[in-house]
């Protein structure tokens with residue numbers, strides 16, 4: 001039986017593959033109706049195929065800062081060049097409705113949510129090495145040299161936080177990493193166990 005809703009945080013460096021895993025979890029039949037996402041607010045522009053209200057709420061910097069000041073966010077961070085925030089009310093309502101809320105957020109934001117919700121399940125996703133991370137970022141091709149250097153330096157700092165997480169998943173083989181996360185989430189939502 002499913003018990004009370006909880007927060008499950010997926011985090012890790014840019015290029016670790018967390019977003020791919022997050023999307024796969026949300027699309028899986030096993031978790032249909034069992035885990036839900038909270039739609040974050042961001043100042044970055046939509047990418048092709050992204051839709052406002054579904055992937056993110058895309059807002060101007062002015063609107064974002066206004067919302068931040070008004071206490072709209074559970075946490076908010078500047079991630080590289082853009083601002084991102086987790087909407088507080090949405091998460092609170094989902095938890096109240098006993099939904100398990102899956103958050104895919106950066107490492108600093110995950111730290112904030114983890115402190116506010118000590119019972120949250122925190123999963124850190126990383127590549128096998130920094131060299132593997134660099135390779136993935138190069139393959140992704142969405143960043144120039146400076147962007148890659150910045151992401152690698154940030155990753156070095158973020159990796160220091162991995163020890164504070166409940167689980168560390170090495171994403172070397174996507175299918176294997178997915179299975180591991182699936183087992184972790186199934187365990188927590190069905191046992192109702194807190195950490």
Ligand code: 5GP
Pocket residue numbers: 013014040041044075076077079084085086087104105106108109110
């Ligand atoms: P992207 O722009 O590629 O969708 O996301 C960039 C980074 O921002 C990723 O690491 C993603 O997990 C993170 N992110 C997305 N939404 C939020 C949020 O609401 N809060 C924080 N702190 N990070 C977020």
